[in-house]
Amino acid sequence: MILAVWLILLILGGMGAVSLADRLSAGSGPPPGAGSVQADALLEDGFQGRSAVTIAMVVRDQDHDMSEPAFDSRVRGAITAVLGDPRLGATTSYGWDTASPEQRLPFVGKDGRTVLTSIGIGIDDAAATTTLPSLQKELDDRFRPQGLEVSLVNIQAFQGELTEESAAALAKAEIIALPAIVVVLLLLFRSVTATMVALTTTMTGVVLTLGVLDIVAQFVQLNIFAQNIVVMLGLGVGVDYALVMLKRFTQELSAGNPVGVAVERTVATAGHTVIASALTIVVAVAALFVVPLDTVTSLALGATLAVAMAMLVALLLLPALLHLIGTRIDAGRVWLPAALRHDQVRPETSRWYRITERVMNRPVWWLTAVVSILVALAIPVLGMRLFTPDARILPATSTVGAGVDTVARQFGPGAASPIVVVLEARTDRPDAATIGDLTSLADDLRALPDVAAVNSAVPFLRAVSPSDPSAALDPAVSARVPPDIGAGLRHYAADDNRTFVVEVIPAQPSSDDKTMQLLDRVRARAAQVPSLDEVVGGETARGDDSNAEVARALPLVFALMLVAVYLVLLVTFRSVFLPLKAIATNVLSAGATFGVLVMIFQYGWAPDWLGLDHAGALFFIGPLVVLALIVGLSTDYEVFLLSRVREEYLRTGDNREAVARGMAWTAPMITGAAVLMIVVFGAFGFAGIMPIQQLGIGLAVAVAIDATLVRVIIVPAAMQLMKRWNWWNPLDREPVPAQESARHRDSSDRPGATTVG
Known part of the structure; x- marks a missing residue:
């Protein structure tokens, strides 16, 4: 009876064991109250090319470079395919596809044939961990025969x-x-x-x-x-x-x-x-x-x-x-040689x-x-x-690892995993003093050691309104700006006009010692901004x-x-x-x-x-x-x-x-x-x-x-x-006690008298 019950349970257990892998994730995120989690929540709505889960999409054309007309259409085709995939629920993008031709250089790699685009998607961390690997395989099968290397890079893709x-x-x-x-x-x-x-x-x-x-x-x-x-x-x-x-x-x-x-x-x-x-x-x-x-x-x-x-x-x-x-x-x-046998002895x-x-x-x-x-x-x-x-532990055959390597070679080791400082103004309408604090923060962070670059809304605010950058946040003003400047503005300033992002691009990978030290310096400096409340996110902060x-x-x-x-x-x-x-x-x-x-x-x-x-x-x-x-x-x-x-x-x-x-x-x-x-x-x-x-x-x-x-x-x-x-x-x-269990005196020397097996 017992064996029959165990056999039935074994069959049921085997059925569950087969399907288990599909239910598991590789996420290893921090607890809900952590600053990096709060930062992700603030990025969920209102930004262009960002969300709680953001993808860095890398496209490399093996056959053409940016000087050739075919390059733009081929790259746009790959980006459109990802933006239109219903499994991702992609919201918006920011990068090569949103920039005007004269503003595209920041999104082009050193080889002139690799571009980088940031995409905000509409699924959560766990769903992204499950979806991105299968989508990456489909992108490989579709675009690699065309001479395009398409990689989706972020912490969820790695996991x-x-x-x-x-x-x-x-x-x-x-x-x-x-x-x-x-x-x-x-x-x-x-x-x-x-x-x-x-x-x-x-x-x-x-x-x-x-x-x-x-x-x-x-x-x-x-x-x-x-x-x-x-x-x-x-x-x-x-x-x-x-x-x-x-x-x-x-x-x-x-x-x-x-x-x-x-x-x-x-x-x-x-x-x-x-x-x-x-x-x-x-x-x-x-x-x-x-x-x-x-x-x-x-x-x-x-x-x-x-x-x-x-x-x-x-x-x-x-x-x-x-x-x-x-x-x-x-x-x-x-049969075993005598040297390998252990026979029971006294x-x-x-x-x-x-x-x-x-x-x-x-x-x-x-x-x-x-x-x-x-x-x-x-x-x-x-x-x-x-x-x-991070992705460095993946094998050489890994597509995600290859994408991370491509980003590191073409844009720098930390380009795909910036330290993200999310700031909320303490007033409903940020004024010149608030924008001044934002500008000072960006300048101070840029001066820190091991920083490759700092990106913020400040250049776009100044491009719209040089004399008073805060005026660019007026809906009547921002509605009239050129699309590429507007995309950049909304990549770093949310629709509510009081939530901002300052990206610190480290010179080293996300888990490098120097990047961890940089994170501490960024947190310390961001905490000193008088008119803005800050949380720090990104892959380094998450870890x-x-x-x-x-x-x-x-x-x-x-x-x-x-x-x-x-x-x-x-x-x-x-x-x-x-x-x-x-x-x-x-x-x-x-x-x-x-x-x-x-x-x-x-x-x-x-x-x-x-x-x-x-x-x-x-x-x-x-x-x-x-x-x-x-x-x-x-x-x-x-x-x-x-x-x-x-x-x-x-x-x-x-x-x-x-x-x-x-x-x-x-x-x-x-x-x-x-x-x-x-x-x-x-x-x-x-x-x-x-x-x-x-x-x-x-x-x-x-x-x-x-x-x-x-x-x-x-x-x-x-x-x-x-x-x-x-x-x-x-x-x-x-x-x-020295005499308890005297009844064992005659039997405990037998091999069968031990109590531990």
């Missing part, structure tokens, strides 16, 4: 193409990850049947999660990265939980228990560990919901659903499969027991050495920089507002994670100090991981043959998501290990022996789980686009650090130094 690149990278990562998972599972289980069961349950969890996400996406706007995190984390955690459950099941069978009893004991013991693990990760990731960014909440939702579904599959579907398969779980045995003869004993013999030395290494790895974090990805939101939320998110983890471990182990030790190791592990990420992606120290993108900074939401998952996964392994250590301690009262035996029982399973996680995360790290590269590599590094330096050295050394204080709890009648 739309990022969605498609993300889907392609996801498929590539799956192709890499699945065979690698099969190899690792065969090494761990030495059984084809067990491997297939683990893969079946894992893929079931991923498909069902994508199906649920498809339902959610019909009501809530979700980012494309939600799909990536579901597949990446769903594969990693799903295989992890299958490993825990299957290992325990085979141990119970080897102890002579019937299949029914083995399944019951597996659910009661390893199932309990899976629940604790899933709860820990979900609690840690849930802290991300306090960040008011769609991208972050989408990632948090995807991660939460992936882990919760992996847990449900492990607790409901997997036991049903185990009942059905029974003792045939070891069918299809795979803990005292295990190499992990010997390693732990060696560490606990010199705990201060080992602890100092490893902590020093982790602190050294964390030092680069002090110089960590965040950035919002900076998102970065600022992440920076503000990071301390709160970190605090919530640590408090949640402390409480989970306090309840699980009834110890005051063990959770504090876990938090300290989480901080060390996270610091070292971020340090490695800075060295790879910011400093560019990774070898070129690895194919990792050197962005000069970290993806702005990367630290938040990686931190949440590091805390969750690290505490996950803490639960695996300390559950067994606590059982041994309650049985013997000997802290040192309990740690050594606990390590001996759990280290093979933790190591196997870590290898699987590293394989999955690494596959996404090397196959994904830059943001997913950083998430995948970051998680792979974090798991490697936690499963080796932290779990093998720091934990035993610290527990040896803390001795009986490891288990102190003021609420217990006896601070150090």
Whole structure:
């Protein structure tokens, strides 16, 4: 019955998973109250060639230049096609097509055959992200055979193409990850049947999660990265939980228990560990919901659903499969060399027991050495920089990327992504003083470093009324101006005659350090205008507002994670100090991981043959998501290990022996789980686009650090130094229970007696 229900759900989930990609966006905008969002709202109506979503349209004629009569008609044909496309709901344009022949030079590139036109469209951010990629392909198919290169360039076009690149990278990562998972599972289980069961349950969890996400996406706007995190984390955690459950099941069978009893004991013991693990990760990731960014909440939702579904599959579907398969779980045995086999032995003869004993013999030395290494790895974090990805992260084959490159070559690196200062006069009818303030602002901004140009309504106001520029705003006067001057005036002054735009064209790309510094200077100067209220928008401001939101939320998110983890471990182990030790190791592990990420992606120290993108900074939401998952996964392994250590301690009262035996029982399973996680995360790290590269590599590094330096050295050394204080709890009648669970004395040495799978 259970299998039939799961089969029906799997079919429904698969149908949803197929349609999910069409419901997701790549938007990563700031929260509604940010200045850049307010600026977009002010641009929505009243301007020519502008709207809340504005496109920079680039047309390059490969066969003609501006001196030839055919050039104008060919370029106008492409512009007319875009303006008339009903999917865009284009309102107006400003550029080559609105300027008189003698006024066109500002809109012509250096080669004399490339023109730039600004188009305001009538769809919102999310719709533009979905529409622009398909329209761009149609424009390529239509005009490229005619010798015209037509590109639609803006942040939404970039994000739309990022969605498609993300889907392609996801498929590539799956192709890499699945065979690698099969190899690792065969090494761990030495059984084809067990491997297939683990893969079946894992893929079931991923498909069902994508199906649920498809339902959610019909009501809530979700980012494309939600799909990536579901597949990446769903594969990693799903295989992890299958490993825990299957290992325990085979141990119970080897102890002579019937299949029914083995399944019951597996659910009661390893199932309990899976629940604790899933709860820990979900609690840690849930802290991300306090960040008011769609991208972050989408990632948090995807991660939460992936882990919760992996847990449900492990607790409901997997036991049903185990009942059905029974003792045939070891069918299809795979021969392995003795060096690769790990046969269950008594803990005292295990190499992990010997390693732990060696560490606990010199705990201060080992602890100092490893902590020093982790602190050294964390030092680069002090110089960590965040950035919002732009078109430079797209592959060379990207049409949007090619359009951005064309704009940069012909008009300058910042021409397609100006800093937009939107100003509202404090009076209904701006006077000469207001226009004087506008003029002073434009002049001062032009004098700032790293400014290529400043555009405003001032030249057009002066062209209409040289003696009194404010008089040009009189409707009776502005109605009589020539069309090209009127178009320029309304591109920088709205129909209400009290809302103005000053465009600052940076000399560098939108996310460059110098452009970010310029943004701060522009904001500071614009805030000093006495007669005008200002907000600053544009692609650079949009990214900076998102970065600022992440920076503000990071301390709160970190605090919530640590408090949640402390409480989970306090309840699980009834110890005051063990959770504090876990938090300290989480901080060390996270610091070292971020340090490695800075060295790879910011400093560019990774070898070129690895194919990792050197962005000069970290993806702005990367630290938040990686931190949440590091805390969750690290505490996950803490639960695996300390559950067994606590059982041994309650049985013997000997802290040192309990740690050594606990390590001996759990280290093979933790190591196997870590290898699987590293394989999955690494596959996404090397196959994904830059943001997913950083998430995948970051998680792979974090798991490697936690499963080796932290779990093998720091934990035993610290527990040896803390001795009986490891288990102190003021609420217990006896601070150090040493004889509880004496009933386990005769059975806990059996392979089937562990409590962690």
